[in-house]
Amino acid sequence: MSYEFRFDIVWANIDVLLLGVEMTILLSFMAMVLGTIIGIVTAVIRLRGIRLLSYPMIAYVEVFRGTPALVQIVWIYYCLPIIIGIEMSAFFSLVLAMALNSGAYLSEVFRAGIQGIDKGHIDAAYALGFRSGQVTRRIILPQAAYRMIPAVGNVFITSIKLSSLCSVLGMAELMYQGQLVIANYFRPIEVFTVVAGIYLVMTYSTSLFLIFLERRLAWKKREKVPLREQFKLIWASLFRLSPG
Amino acid sequence: MTTAIQSERTPAIGIVDLHKSFGKLEVLKGITCDIWPGDVVCMIGSSGSGKSTLLRCINYLEPPTAGQVYVHGTPMGRVKAGDGTLRDADQGTLAKQRMRIGFVFQHFNLWPHKTALGNVAEALVVVKGMRRDEATERGTEALRRVDLLDKQDDYPSTLSGGQQQRVAIARMLAMEPDVLLFDEPTSALDPELVGEVIDVMQGLAAEGNTMVVATHELGFARETANRMVFLDDGVIAEEAPTETFFESPRQERTQSFLKRMLKL
Numbered sequence: 001m002s003y004e005f006r007f008d009i010v011w012a013n014i015d016v017l018l019l020g021v022e023m024t025i026l027l028s029f030m031a032m033v034l035g036t037i038i039g040i041v042t043a044v045i046r047l048r049g050i051r052l053l054s055y056p057m058i059a060y061v062e063v064f065r066g067t068p069a070l071v072q073i074v075w076i077y078y079c080l081p082i083i084i085g086i087e088m089s090a091f092f093s094l095v096l097a098m099a100l101n102s103g104a105y106l107s108e109v110f111r112a113g114i115q116g117i118d119k120g121h122i123d124a125a126y127a128l129g130f131r132s133g134q135v136t137r138r139i140i141l142p143q144a145a146y147r148m149i150p151a152v153g154n155v156f157i158t159s160i161k162l163s164s165l166c167s168v169l170g171m172a173e174l175m176y177q178g179q180l181v182i183a184n185y186f187r188p189i190e191v192f193t194v195v196a197g198i199y200l201v202m203t204y205s206t207s208l209f210l211i212f213l214e215r216r217l218a219w220k221k222r223e224k225v226p227l228r229e230q231f232k233l234i235w236a237s238l239f240r241l242s243p244g
Numbered sequence: 245m246t247t248a249i250q251s252e253r254t255p256a257i258g259i260v261d262l263h264k265s266f267g268k269l270e271v272l273k274g275i276t277c278d279i280w281p282g283d284v285v286c287m288i289g290s291s292g293s294g295k296s297t298l299l300r301c302i303n304y305l306e307p308p309t310a311g312q313v314y315v316h317g318t319p320m321g322r323v324k325a326g327d328g329t330l331r332d333a334d335q336g337t338l339a340k341q342r343m344r345i346g347f348v349f350q351h352f353n354l355w356p357h358k359t360a361l362g363n364v365a366e367a368l369v370v371v372k373g374m375r376r377d378e379a380t381e382r383g384t385e386a387l388r389r390v391d392l393l394d395k396q397d398d399y400p401s402t403l404s405g406g407q408q409q410r411v412a413i414a415r416m417l418a419m420e421p422d423v424l425l426f427d428e429p430t431s432a433l434d435p436e437l438v439g440e441v442i443d444v445m446q447g448l449a450a451e452g453n454t455m456v457v458a459t460h461e462l463g464f465a466r467e468t469a470n471r472m473v474f475l476d477d478g479v480i481a482e483e484a485p486t487e488t489f490f491e492s493p494r495q496e497r498t499q500s501f502l503k504r505m506l507k508l
């Protein structure tokens with residue numbers, strides 16, 4: 001094979017790709033924030049067991065876990081505005097679609113995290129005179145937050161990858177910008193390789209951050225570890241692919 | 245002085261015709277019993293007889309289905325309405341009442357995200373509103389009482405069962421409750437760790453604390469309790485001073501239960 005790689009062409013157009021990176025980060029970040037809010041609200045409603053509200057929430061979670069993300073994005077982009085009669089900007093409808101998708105998964109993560117707390121820990125707090133708000137803040141959330149980090153990280157990373165689907169609807173994020181460069185220079189191998197590499201950098205730094213967060217919150221061995229040692233540990237755990 | 249005379253006439257805990265059902269299953273079928281200040285009452289009974297349920301009803305971790313518990317004469321979990329009838333207390337009132345009743349669980353229930361000292365100091369800060377340094381001082385004192393000062397910075401997962409239960413006792417003692425409830429505090433422990441927890445409890449009894457202990461440790465009961473309660477099938481089958489209870493139990497079922505237990 002005598003294919004001549006021309007990565008210099010990609011490099012010359014890196015500003016076009018970086019524009020896409022900016023949009024990808026913006027899309028995913030907004031979707032994560034909105035999705036987290038949706039996930040918390042859904043989880044709380046289901047945990048409280050409010051019948052009237054619980055059933056729609058169960059339906060919502062099942063629908064978004066049971067249909068392809070691309071179908072959801074296209075449906076919310078084209079169909080939803082017609083059905084509810086409200087016009088939405090392309091950016092907003094895509095953020096909404098992605099947020100609803102991550103929200104469905106996050107609500108399950110939050111629900112499991114909170115339900116997983118030992119009932120005895122809660123009894124012990126009440127027996128000492130805690131009120132329910134204090135039990136939630138001081139006993140349930142600190143334990144649940146720590147345990148949920150890996151699962152939440154998975155959803156966030158998925159959300160970054162999902163944002164590439166928005167290219168189908170002409171949103172100028174990384175994937176779309178890559179195709180733009182390809183259309184001009186006919187260099188799909190180089191461009192797609194670099195695009196994939198950039199996604200990997202984004203998802204990897206997200207998991208790096210989450211592992212860092214997990215270590216900060218870890219309650220077991222909280223003796224002072226020098227910063228260099230911490231980085232070594234983080235590197236080691238990255239290659240084991242599971243934080244721990 | 246007045247309080248002493250008053251407390252002589254008012255039981256520390258008065259249980260009046262207490263019933264508790266879980267759905268169709270009636271676990272407590274009318275329990276009436278007084279625990280007087282300074283009493284150390286040991287409660288025995290086979291598995292499933294309702295010991296835990298009774299203790300949990302006393303501090304309202306389980307709201308009773310019918311009947312009433314009084315703590316120093318005040319109805320637990322209930323307040324008098326204007327017309328003299330009782331209605332459910334609000335959360336704040338209930339929390340204040342629970343603060344005065346210590347509870348030790350079979351499975352310790354220490355919070356895994358806090359150190360031994362953190363476990364002991366937490367309620368002092370959250371519930372009593374103490375400053376951190378005050379709470380730390382009080383917490384250290386409580387850990388000293390259970391002889392665990394050297395473990396104050398350790399997390400529960402690194403402690404033995406006996407040590408965890410002693411931290412749980414310290415956590416309760418730091419709140420300075422009037423009545424101490426123990427739900428099989430040594431049942432989850434390896435045999436060689438039972439002694440250290442029993443030592444702490446005998447110390448508390450010797451100090452004159454009012455205690456109710458559900459237990460299978462007949463030796464401990466015999467040495468420590470001044471009164472025994474035998475719970476069977478949701479009712480108090482027999483209640484007697486410790487010596488009478490062990491020497492000459494009146495009921496047939498008490499005799500056979502004791503025989504079974506002593507054979508083990």
Ligand SMILES: Nc1ncnc2c1ncn2[C@@H]1O[C@H](COP(=O)(O)OP(=O)(O)OP(=O)(O)O)[C@@H](O)[C@H]1O
Nearest residue numbers: 266269271289290291292293294295296297298428
């Ligand atoms: N929250 C609950 N929901 C339903 N049933 C319960 C609940 N708690 C206890 N029970 C039932 O009530 C009965 C009495 O239980 P309890 O735990 O009070 O017994 P116990 O005397 O403490 O027994 P053990 O010696 O095994 O601890 C059991 O049949 C148990 O299954």
Ligand SMILES: [Mg+2]
Nearest residue numbers: 295296297428
């Ligand atoms: Mg029990």
